Each structure stands twice: as structure tokens, then as C-alpha cells.
Amino acid sequence: MIPPAAPHACPAALPADHLRVKTGRVGVLLVNLGTPDAPTPGAVRRYLREFLSDRRVVEIPRLLWLPILHGIILRTRPAKSAHAYQQVWGPDGSPLAAITAAQARALQERLGEAVVVRHAMRYQNPAMAQELDALLEAGCERILVAPLYPQYSGATTASALDGLAAWITARRRLPALRTLPPYHDDPAAIEALHADLARQIADLAFVPEVLLLSYHGMPERTLHLGDPYHCHCRKTSRLLEAAFARSHPGLRVMTSFQSRFGRAKWLEPATDATLVELARSGTRAVAIAAPGFSADCLETLEELALRGRDDFVAAGGTQFAALACLNASQGGIDLLEALVRRELAGWIAP
Numbered sequence: 001m002i003p004p005a006a007p008h009a010c011p012a013a014l015p016a017d018h019l020r021v022k023t024g025r026v027g028v029l030l031v032n033l034g035t036p037d038a039p040t041p042g043a044v045r046r047y048l049r050e051f052l053s054d055r056r057v058v059e060i061p062r063l064l065w066l067p068i069l070h071g072i073i074l075r076t077r078p079a080k081s082a083h084a085y086q087q088v089w090g091p092d093g094s095p096l097a098a099i100t101a102a103q104a105r106a107l108q109e110r111l112g113e114a115v116v117v118r119h120a121m122r123y124q125n126p127a128m129a130q131e132l133d134a135l136l137e138a139g140c141e142r143i144l145v146a147p148l149y150p151q152y153s154g155a156t157t158a159s160a161l162d163g164l165a166a167w168i169t170a171r172r173r174l175p176a177l178r179t180l181p182p183y184h185d186d187p188a189a190i191e192a193l194h195a196d197l198a199r200q201i202a203d204l205a206f207v208p209e210v211l212l213l214s215y216h217g218m219p220e221r222t223l224h225l226g227d228p229y230h231c232h233c234r235k236t237s238r239l240l241e242a243a244f245a246r247s248h249p250g251l252r253v254m255t256s257f258q259s260r261f262g263r264a265k266w267l268e269p270a271t272d273a274t275l276v277e278l279a280r281s282g283t284r285a286v287a288i289a290a291p292g293f294s295a296d297c298l299e300t301l302e303e304l305a306l307r308g309r310d311d312f313v314a315a316g317g318t319q320f321a322a323l324a325c326l327n328a329s330q331g332g333i334d335l336l337e338a339l340v341r342r343e344l345a346g347w348i349a350p
């Protein structure tokens with residue numbers, strides 16, 4: 001679609017190859033949150049230091065936060081979190097990194113040579129700046145940056161855009177840029193999630209009474225400050241609930257928020273408390289899903305699938321299934337392709 005650059009005359013003092021760069025291509029950068037390079041206390045510490053130093057993630061004044069982060073959290077949490085990562089670490093490393101890489105490869109296949117697809121992590125590796133540079137190097141003059149968060153939050157979507165902004169300010173030669181909007185209520189996203197979860201439920205050895213939709217939590221204060229995250233999660237849930245009411249009339253769909261961090265009040269109800277409450281009030285069979293995560297990660301594979309099951313069973317529940325995220329499944333890649341093609345309108349042939 002982009003015409004080749006016309007020949008031109010440059011000052012004789014410049015070397016003949018000063019503009020001999022590849023041009024005319026379109027790039028897509030899939031971005032997810034980030035994960036440690038290894039399931040060791042040292043690597044987890046480096047990851048947490050970068051992540052939890054981000055002002056978008058912890059919004060309390062630096063003077064208060066930095067002594068807590070460096071004096072307490074970075075001394076105690078890395079060993080505990082490394083133990084959790086060891087339980088989900090796979091042959092290709094961290095699940096979040098491996099799945100995001102697989103999503104990028106699958107999307108590259110779908111989009112063909114007209115588009116260069118790469119992936120990056122907001123924290124740790126592969127770094128956003130390195131991957132954006134690689135797209136420029138490959139001749140991409142137009143780049144779509146796609147944070148893979150269906151629901152917008154300052155801590156995730158906005159932070160990924162901060163990563164892009166930091167790269168922009170540090171480079172002379174910039175491409176044209178677009179960013180993927182949140183897709184929490186996109187009919188294609190709801191349909192993909194509904195179809196994938198329904199397929200997984202059909203494959204279970206039991207019939208769940210409850211489908212619990214668990215989203216990563218946020219401090220409740222961020223909702224009052226105007227972050228749309230809570231509303232986006234609730235809307236995804238409402239649309240999924242409506243879809244399941246049609247396909248699975250006996251299934252109760254509920255929503256909760258997981259991964260509380262720190263002492264402040266977080267969005268409620270909490271996932272762990274909800275599982276215990278369900279079991280205590282007589283629910284025996286639960287399936288849990290995480291529609292806020294585009295890829296399985298520590299928060300789904302350890303917190304939900306392992307600890308969630310323990311909480312539910314200890315409180316009297318008997319059947320528990322943690323359903324997979326869309327990941328690089330056919331439905332997941334169909335969705336990514338649809339979202340990305342829509343955002344690339346005018347840059348690539350329909």
C-alpha cells in the first residue's frame with residue numbers, strides 16, 4: 001500500500017548510504033505486562049523492582065513508597081513469589097512470556113509478509129524499546145502498538161503507553177503510530193470468550209453450578225479517581241452473563257477480583273473469599289475463568305488454579321476447574337487478528 005521512496009538528491013557531504021534503510025512496511029507490537037527472566041529470587045527481585053517502581057502501578061507518594069518497596073517488599077516478596085513461579089514455570093520459561101511469543105508467531109502467520117509482528121513486555125524482557133527498534137530496523141514506517149488488556153487500567157494499558165512514550169522521546173526517526181483501544185465490550189471478544197469457555201465447560205467431567213469470572217484487582221481508590229477498569233470488568237461480565245444465560249440457562253455467572261496487593265482496600269468481592277463463601281453456602285462444583293487476561297500467567301495458573309482450588313476444597317467444595325485463557329488457541333488468534341486488522345485499516349489491504 002505504501003509507495004516506494006522516490007530517488008532524491010542529498011548533500012554530497014553525506015555518505016551515499018545515509019538513507020539506505022528499509023522502508024514501507026507495517027509493524028504490529030503485541031505488549032503484555034512482563035514477567036521475571038527466571039523463577040529465582042534474584043530475577044523476581046529485578047522484575048518486582050521495575051514493576052513496582054512504576055508510578056502508574058503504585059500511586060502513593062514516592063517518599064512514603066520507596067522506603068517500603070526497598071526496605072520491606074524487595075527483601076521479603078522475591079523468595080515467596082519465586083516459589084510460586086517455580087510451580088508454573090514451563091519448558092519455554094514463564095507461561096506469560098511463552099504464550100505471548102506464541103500469539104505473535106500465530107498472528108504473523110495470519111497477516112503474512114505485509115506486516116511484521118513482534119511482541120514485548122512492559123517490564124523486563126523482551127523490552128519495548130528493543131522491539132520497537134527492531135520494527136523500525138525491519139522497515140516499519142507505520143506501527144500499531146497493541147497492549148493485550150481487554151479492560152483499560154492506568155496500571156496496565158496506560159503504563160504500556162508510557163513505555164511507548166519513553167521510546168518516542170528517545171528517538172529521532174519515528175514511525176506513524178496507532179494504539180489498540182480496550183476491547184472489553186467488543187462483540188468479537190465477548191463471542192470468542194463465550195465460545196471458548198463454553199467449549200471448555202463441555203469438556204469437563206462435571207457440570208459446574210457456578211462460573212466465577214475473576215479479574216485482577218486494583219485499589220478501590222483508582223475507581224474513585226476515574227479509572228474505568230472496574231466498569232470495563234463489570235461490562236465484560238454483564239455481556240458474558242447474557243451470553244451464558246442464552247446458552248447455559250442453569251449456570252450462575254459471578255464476578256470477583258483477585259491478587260490483592262498491600263494494605264489498601266481493593267475492588268471487591270475478592271476471589272478467594274468468594275470461593276470460600278460459595279463452598280460454605282453449599283455450592284459444590286465451580287469453574288473459574290479469567291477474562292481480563294489474554295494469556296495464562298502466574299495469576300491464573302498459581303493463584304486461581306492451585307490456591308483457588310485449595311481454598312474451595314478446604315471450605316467444603318468438591319469439584320473445581322480453572323479454565324484456560326484464550327492464549328494462542330484458534331479462537332484467541334481469530335480475535336487478535338480481527339482486532340488488529342480493524343486497527344490497521346487503511347494501512348494494509350482489507
Ligand SMILES: C=CC1=C(C)c2cc3[nH]c(cc4nc(cc5[nH]c(cc1n2)c(C)c5CCC(=O)O)C(CCC(=O)O)=C4C)c(C)c3C=C
Nearest residue numbers: 033034035036057081096153155216218261292297298299
Ligand atoms: C490484567 C490486568 C492487571 C492489572 C489491572 C494489574 C494490576 C496490578 N498488579 C499489581 C501487582 C502485581 N501483579 C503481579 C503479576 C501480574 N499482574 C498482571 C496483570 C495485571 N496487574 C499479570 C499478567 C501478572 C503476572 C505476571 C507473570 O509473570 O505471570 C505481581 C507479581 C507477582 C507477585 O509477586 O505476586 C504483582 C506484585 C498491582 C499493585 C496492580 C495495580 C495497582
Ligand SMILES: [Fe+2]
Nearest residue numbers: 033216259299
Ligand atoms: Fe498485577
Ligand SMILES: [Fe+2]
Nearest residue numbers: 230231232234
Ligand atoms: Fe464501575
